[in-house]
């Protein structure tokens with residue numbers, strides 16, 4: 282579990298996060314949703330320590346992240362996997378080398394053990410036979426899968442995904458969501474996902490946190506979304522007249 | 536990990552810049568020789584002095600300074616753009632997450648490679664310049680081959696070669712660290728990336744010229 286307490290972050294004059302206190306549960310897919318520019322990426326990067334919050338605390342289980350020294354942070358990093366918004370695969374390395382990178386950095390495994398682990402992980406994300414390709418030679422959906430494989434190859438306890446299905450067609454997006462959901466349930470890990478995809482919200486939203494103007498505007502599960510009368514939430518999820526009509530119909534049929 | 540990356544950088548900086556450095560040095564040697572021949576024409580200074588002057592002016596000043604100014608433009612801007620691109624595409628963040636000390640991992644191999652390879656390039660540049668001087672003067676009939684060689688071998692001071700290496704190591708350090716700094720801390724988008732790349736060249740050039748002056752004062 283990860284918990285934040287009164288998290289603030291500003292860049293110069295612009296305040297992005299204004300007191301975020303929330304929880305992300307183990308074994309669940311925790312979703313951070315919000316409009317573009319709402320601060321989802323900033324919050325996620327604060328959680329993993331890439332951005333230092335101006336104020337506030339972050340707890341991993343019960344250890345306060347901000348009070349750790351370099352060595353302890355590295356120890357926690359071994360348990361963290363992250364998929365970046367643009368996949369962030371290293372261009373000069375092949376798919377295999379990309380996925381192997383964390384193993385090279387953190388472990389003393391032999392070449393053979395690493396290769397086995399890499400192949401297992403690539404199989405897990407349904408990518409086989411592309412080990413020797415370079416990221417530029419694969420499609421966007423494949424890159425996301427490679428990114429996920431690299432994030433989970435160390436078998437982390439915490440998985441962070443920044444917009445795992447942006448830029449993908451709806452079918453592929455759903456497959457990626459299902460993959461992340463499966464991994465989360467299988468390994469019983471704490472998964473935090475940034476998204477503004479309404480499909481994801483409805484399908485895998487175990488614990489949804491809506492960011493709006495730097496505050497948590499709503500929190501709940503996907504089952505509660507439909508019936509909630511929170512205006513910000515409804516404007517965000519059912520943004521178009523078409524979707525609003527769908528919601529109305531769904532509510533009437535309940 | 537570091538070894539492989541250092542080798543890659545040495546190859547990029549060294550082999551990648553060899554032709555341009557050689558070409559520029561060849562012409563610099565040639566131009567220096569021809570212009571001194573013109574200045575000495577009609578004076579009592581013996582003609583073999585041309586070889587001597589080409590040798591010393593390239594070793595002391597032209598080879599290290601011009602080579603490093605050129606490398607700041609070629610290698611420096613490339614380093615800034617590469618690291619800046621990695622920063623913007625979140626590669627550096629991704630490495631941080633995977634437990635890498637990114638400052639060390641990204642900058643050390645470049646610095647080490649530059650400190651080894653650039654002095655070698657400068658030495659080659661000085662050598663090629665002297666050949667350039669030969670090509671420009673001997674076949675054109677300014678002097679005989681023996682006279683040029685005599686000039687090149689006269690009044691040799693090992694200290695000047697030492698100065699050349701001091702300069703090239705200093706300049707290599709300056710251009711690499713300035714360029715890596717510009718790239719590593721870039722923010723924003725492609726406009727900022729372009730600016731970082733330009734700044735890398737401009738700041739490196741200015742610092743190289745200032746350092747050149749300071750070393751000249753200290754070592755002469």
Ligand SMILES: Nc1ncnc2c1ncn2[C@@H]1O[C@H](COP(=O)(O)OP(=O)(O)OP(=O)(O)O)[C@@H](O)[C@H]1O
Nearest residue numbers: 292297315316317318319320321322323324477722
């Ligand atoms: N390094 C930075 N310096 C200054 N401002 C920043 C920085 N990083 C983010 N911001 C600002 O913080 C705000 C939130 O950005 P963030 O990237 O978190 O949005 P997001 O919710 O992830 O949006 P998207 O869905 O488009 O990815 C934006 O207004 C952005 O301009």
Ligand SMILES: [Mg+2]
Nearest residue numbers: 321322366443
């Ligand atoms: Mg974002």
